[in-house]
Amino acid sequence: MSAAHWIYLLGLAALIATVVAKKNVIALAVVATFVTGIAYGGSVVTGLGAVFNGAIVATRELLPIFIIIALVTAMLGAMRGLGADALMVRPLRRFFRNGHLSYLVLAVVTYLLSMSFWPTPVLPLIAAILLPAAVKAGLPPFGAALAIAITGQGMALSSDYIMGVAPGLSAEGANVPAGDIADKALIISLIAGVVALTVAYLRDVRTKMLDPMASAAIRLPITEMGAVQTAGGSGLERAEGSGGTKAGGGTATLTSTGSGGGDGGGGEEPEARGTTQARIVAIAVPALFALLLVFMLLGRFTSLVPNIDDGAGAPLVGGTAALALVVIALVANRKGWLEDVGGHFTEGIAFAFRTMGMVIPVAGFVYIGLSDYSSEILGLPEGAKAPGFLMDAIANVQPHIPQVPVFASFAMLLVGMVIGLDGNGWPGLPFTGSLAGSLGEGSGTDVATLAAIAQNGASWTGGGTLVIWSSLIVVAGLTGVSVIDLARRLFIPVVAGLVVATAIATVAL
Numbered sequence: 111m112s113a114a115h116w117i118y119l120l121g122l123a124a125l126i127a128t129v130v131a132k133k134n135v136i137a138l139a140v141v142a143t144f145v146t147g148i149a150y151g152g153s154v155v156t157g158l159g160a161v162f163n164g165a166i167v168a169t170r171e172l173l174p175i176f177i178i179i180a181l182v183t184a185m186l187g188a189m190r191g192l193g194a195d196a197l198m199v200r201p202l203r204r205f206f207r208n209g210h211l212s213y214l215v216l217a218v219v220t221y222l223l224s225m226s227f228w229p230t231p232v233l234p235l236i237a238a239i240l241l242p243a244a245v246k247a248g249l250p251p252f253g254a255a256l257a258i259a260i261t262g263q264g265m266a267l268s269s270d271y272i273m274g275v276a277p278g279l280s281a282e283g284a285n286v287p288a289g290d291i292a293d294k295a296l297i298i299s300l301i302a303g304v305v306a307l308t309v310a311y312l313r314d315v316r317t318k319m320l321d322p323m324a325s326a327a328i329r330l331p332i333t334e335m336g337a338v339q340t341a342g343g344s345g346l347e348r349a350e351g352s353g354g355t356k357a358g359g360g361t362a363t364l365t366s367t368g369s370g371g372g373d374g375g376g377g378e379e380p381e382a383r384g385t386t387q388a389r390i391v392a393i394a395v396p397a398l399f400a401l402l403l404v405f406m407l408l409g410r411f412t413s414l415v416p417n418i419d420d421g422a423g424a425p426l427v428g429g430t431a432a433l434a435l436v437v438i439a440l441v442a443n444r445k446g447w448l449e450d451v452g453g454h455f456t457e458g459i460a461f462a463f464r465t466m467g468m469v470i471p472v473a474g475f476v477y478i479g480l481s482d483y484s485s486e487i488l489g490l491p492e493g494a495k496a497p498g499f500l501m502d503a504i505a506n507v508q509p510h511i512p513q514v515p516v517f518a519s520f521a522m523l524l525v526g527m528v529i530g531l532d533g534n535g536w537p538g539l540p541f542t543g544s545l546a547g548s549l550g551e552g553s554g555t556d557v558a559t560l561a562a563i564a565q566n567g568a569s570w571t572g573g574g575t576l577v578i579w580s581s582l583i584v585v586a587g588l589t590g591v592s593v594i595d596l597a598r599r600l601f602i603p604v605v606a607g608l609v610v611a612t613a614i615a616t617v618a619l
Contacts, residue, residue, distance in 0.1 A: 111502065111503065111506055112149075112150075114150035114497065115499050115503060117142075117146050117149045118142075118146045118479050118500075119499070119503055121139075121141075121145070121475060122475075122531065124142065125139060125472065125475070129598060134468070136468055136471050140161055140471050142475050143157075143160050143161050143164050143478055143487075144157040144161050146160065146478055146499075147488060151488060156489060159488075160478060160488055163489060164471070164477060164487045165470050165474045166474075167474060167483050167486055167487055168469075168470045168472075168473035168474040171477070172469065172473060172583070174428075175230075175581065175583060175584050175587075176459075176462045178230075178234060178428040178431075178584070179461070179587040180459045180462040181234075181431040181435070181455075182234040182238060182427075182428075182431045182458075183457070183458040183462065183588075184435050185395075185431040185434050187454045188450065188451075189391060189392075189438060191450070191454075192385075192391055192438060194387075194388040194395070197388055197389060197392035198239070198242070198395060198396060206243045206244050206249075207247060209247060209248035209315070211247070212243075212244035212247045212248065212254070213244075213249055213254075213256075213311060213315055215240075215244070216254055216258060216261075217260070217261045219240060220232070220236055220257065220258045220266075221265055223403075224263075225269075225272050229267055229581065230581050233258070233262065233584050234427045234428070236258060236588075237588035237589070238399060239399060241254055251589040251590050252595070252596070253315040255585050255589040255591050255596050256310045256314065256315065256599065256600065256603075257307070259582060259600060260306045260307050260603065261307070262585070263573045263574055263575050263582060264302070264303055264306065264569075264570045264575045265299045265300065265302070266299075268298075268565065268566040268569035268573065269298075269566075270569070271292055271295070274288065274292060276536055276539060276565055277289070277291040277565070279536055279539035279543070280295075280540070280542065280546075280561040280564070280565050281561070282543055283539070283544035283545075283547065283561075284543035284544065284546050284547050284557050284558065284560075284561040285557075286557050290558040291543075291561050293558075294556075294562035295562035295565050297615070298562055298611045298612070298614075298615050299611075301607070301611040302566060302607035302608050302610070305607035305610045305611070306600075306603040306604050306606065309603035310599070310600070313602065387442060390441065391441060395434060395438075398434060406426075435451060436451055439451045439454065461587075469578050469579045472578060472579050473533060473579035474487070476531060476579055477532075478499070479532075480501075481498035482537070484496045484497050500528070500529070500532065501541065503528075504525055504528060507525075516616055517553075518550070518555050519563055519612050519615065519616040520612060522549065522561075522567070523567045524567070525542060526538075526563065526566065526567025526571070527567040527568065527570075527571045527576075527608075529564075529567075529568045530572030530573070530576070530577070531572065531577055533572050533577055533581075534572045534573075534574075534580070535571060535572030535574070536568065536572075538568060539564075539565055542568065545560075546560035546561040547561075555616075559616075559619045562619075563612050563615055566608065566611065567608060575597075575604045576604060576605075577597065578593045578597045582596065582597060
């Protein structure tokens with residue numbers, strides 16, 4: 111453990127503490143990257159280069175997420191301009207009778223879809239089809255974000271029971287059947303998810319977000335182009351407010367012009383009441399995404415079409431949204447559709463970077479501690495050994511873990527959560543599998559259970575529900591809430607769920 115290791119770990123701890131304290135972390139991330147680069151390379155030049163290279167690497171890794179947010183936002187903006195968004199969600203009102211029921215329905219649907227396709231590809235589908243109806247029924251975007259993140263980025267991804275990629279990675283190091291790990295990971299994820307959903311509902315949704323007076327004025331920001339929250343704003347402030355959104359860098363009034371009348375319920379804009387073009391688009395867009403889901407299902411469970419994994423699923427959704435944007439603009443304005451497409455796309459890009467751009471320097475600092483990225487960030491020559499500050503630290507702690515079942519279980523949870531700080535979690539699963547094998551032999555604990563606990567810790571953290579440089583930014587971006595606030599509000603429910611699930615797994619699995 112060199113000085114660079116300790117500086118990196120200190121910076122990582124400071125970042126986590128800052129997020130929990132609801133403070134902006136950009137300046138701290140830049141300074142931590144700079145100091146870590148100096149400590150490793152012994153030169154100010156290395157430190158300055160690390161700040162810039164870290165931002166470049168982070169942008170490259172996160173750019174697909176930014177683009178899919180932009181495309182879906184642009185498509186929804188085009189629908190709103192035609193008045194088709196209100197018509198599209200009208201049939202869904204029967205399932206979203208109030209905010210309480212909407213919270214449950216969103217959670218169940220998100221979990222089932224994410225189990226089949228992974229959360230990232232299905233999030234735009236949920237945002238385009240279900241989210242407007244839930245918000246219209248009285249569930250603020252922040253409450254929707256909690257339900258979606260817990261069930262999709264947490265429950266579904268941590269077990270990965272259908273796809274089976276995560277259990278396979280864990281089994282590589284644990285030398286136990288992947289099926290055993292998958293079964294135990296599923297049980298642990300269900301327990302953790304139910305606890306997290308319950309705590310989040312009792313702590314935030316029921317007590318702070320379902321005020322009828324406040325809900326009447328809340329609108330979904332991604333369907334209201336030009337009236338969105340700035341990056342510093344607080345999703346919780348929007349949820350508790352009465353129509354205005356207080357932002358750190360300014361204000362943006364959320365006024366409704368396409369999602370309903372001023373009462374937030376039954377009223378609709380004149381153009382949303384039944385023009386032929388609006389009705390066609392309102393029917394065609396859900397049908398298009400339904401066909402996309404069918405295609406994915408056929409690929410997953412049959413050999414009729416190619417299997418769509420996470421790498422291909424997200425571009426498929428993004429490409430569909432882009433083509434839908436073009437067609438909607440053409441239907442709405444045949445003379446000026448070229449300008450309309452460009453305008454909506456530009457607004458979508460601006461929205462994505464305005465709301466999510468703050469994670470770039472944070473991700474750049476985290477990546478400097480991972481060997482897959484550190485060489486490029488630190489400017490090391492080709493062939494030089496890349497440092498892995500994070501994994502090195504975990505390897506040094508391993509010999510000091512007590513060989514007692516309860517200690518072994520919670521140590522695996524902590525190790526998994528630390529590995530998940532990379533914003534992914536899965537690349538470290540072979541390592542946690544190996545660690546589970548060694549701890550299981552020494553403590554007499556089931557190896558598959560230990561591996562499943564670590565897999566849950568890594569996936570819930572990096573999958574993600576706890577770090578803002580993970581795919582949690584997709585949830586925040588599509589629901590229009592502050593990613594910092596979302597991570598902060600998820601911390602207690604998720605950690606409580608993981609602790610309860612780990613305790614039960616230690617005794618019962």
